[in-house]
Every structure is written in structure tokens, then in C-alpha cells.
Amino acid sequence: MITQKYLDELTYEIIGSAIEVHKTMGIGLLENIYHHCLIEELTVRKINFSTEMKIPVFYKEKELKIDFKCDLFIENCLVVELKSVSEINPVHKAQLLTYMKLLKSPKGILINFNCYNLFKEGQLTIVNEYFNQLPKF
Numbered sequence: 001m002i003t004q005k006y007l008d009e010l011t012y013e014i015i016g017s018a019i020e021v022h023k024t025m026g027i028g029l030l031e032n033i034y035h036h037c038l039i040e041e042l043t044v045r046k047i048n049f050s051t052e053m054k055i056p057v058f059y060k061e062k063e064l065k066i067d068f069k070c071d072l073f074i075e076n077c078l079v080v081e082l083k084s085v086s087e088i089n090p091v092h093k094a095q096l097l098t099y100m101k102l103l104k105s106p107k108g109i110l111i112n113f114n115c116y117n118l119f120k121e122g123q124l125t126i127v128n129e130y131f132n133q134l135p136k137f
Contacts, residue, residue: 002134003135003137004131004134005136007077007106007107007134010075010077010078011107011125013045014080015109017038017042018038018041018118018123019118021037022034022113022118024037025037025113027113027115028114029113031083031113035071038080039051047074048076049073049075050076051071052069053069053072055070055099056102070099073103073105077105077107078107079096079105081096081108081109081110081111083111083114084112084113087112088110096109100128100130105130106127106130106131107126110123110125111123
């Protein structure tokens with residue numbers, strides 16, 4: 001059963017994985033490189049995930065044939081969106097919120113590898129109404 005506590009512990013593991021990638025690779029690389037490194041780190045840590053998962057988009061109850069994908073969907077409950085940009089913009093946060101809504105995911109993490117301290121300035125964790133409906137423990 002997914003709980004708020006479980007998601008918090010999973011978030012800690014994901015951010016720890018991203019910090020390990022960031023420490024190993026440094027800043028200034030393309031997002032795709034960090035993506036592949038994070039896939040390797042998650043695999044080593046035995047964390048289940050889907051990568052480049054297609055997100056279904058519906059318009060008036062009709063599924064559209066759109067190639068809309070999130071970077072990582074962890075344990076079928078947590079969306080991870082990766083960036084390697086000079087700064088996080090509101091559109092990046094909106095993108096994550098949209099993925100969370102479409103996947104009915106209670107939590108999401110936006111990770112920007114193009115920073116000096118990933119923990120302090122390179123990650124943003126977001127919860128939504130689905131998270132508040134989960135049991136705490």
C-alpha cells in the first residue's frame with residue numbers, strides 16, 4: 001500500500017541517487033547523459049521505474065495519438081522530471097504538475113543537474129491532492 005511515509009522514503013532515495021550522479025558526473029552535461037546515469041543508479045539501488053513512459057492524453061474522452069512522455073515514473077507512483085538548465089522556470093514546474101495529474105501521481109520531483117549543489121538548489125519536490133488522500137503511515 002502506498003502511504004505518505006513510503007513516498008517520503010522513496011523521495012529520499014531518488015534524491016540520493018540524483019546526488020550520487022551529480023557528484024560523479026559534475027555539471028554542464030546534457031540532460032540525456034544525466035538521464036542514462038540516473039537509470040544506472042536506480043538499477044543498482046533496485047528501484048523499479050519506467051523511463052520515457054508514454055502518458056495517455058485524452059480530449060473529450062478520446063485518447064489522442066500524441067508522443068507525450070515523462071522522464072521517469074518510479075514505483076508507479078512518483079514522477080521524476082530531469083533538466084540540465086541554467087535555472088528552473090515556472091514552465092518546468094507546470095510540466096511536472098501536468099505529468100502528475102495525467103498519471104494520477106501523488107508526488108513528483110523536478111531535478112536540475114546544472115547547478116553546484118543539487119540538494120540545495122537543484123531539486124524541487126511537489127505533492128498534490130492525491131498525496132493528501134493517502135494514509136500517513
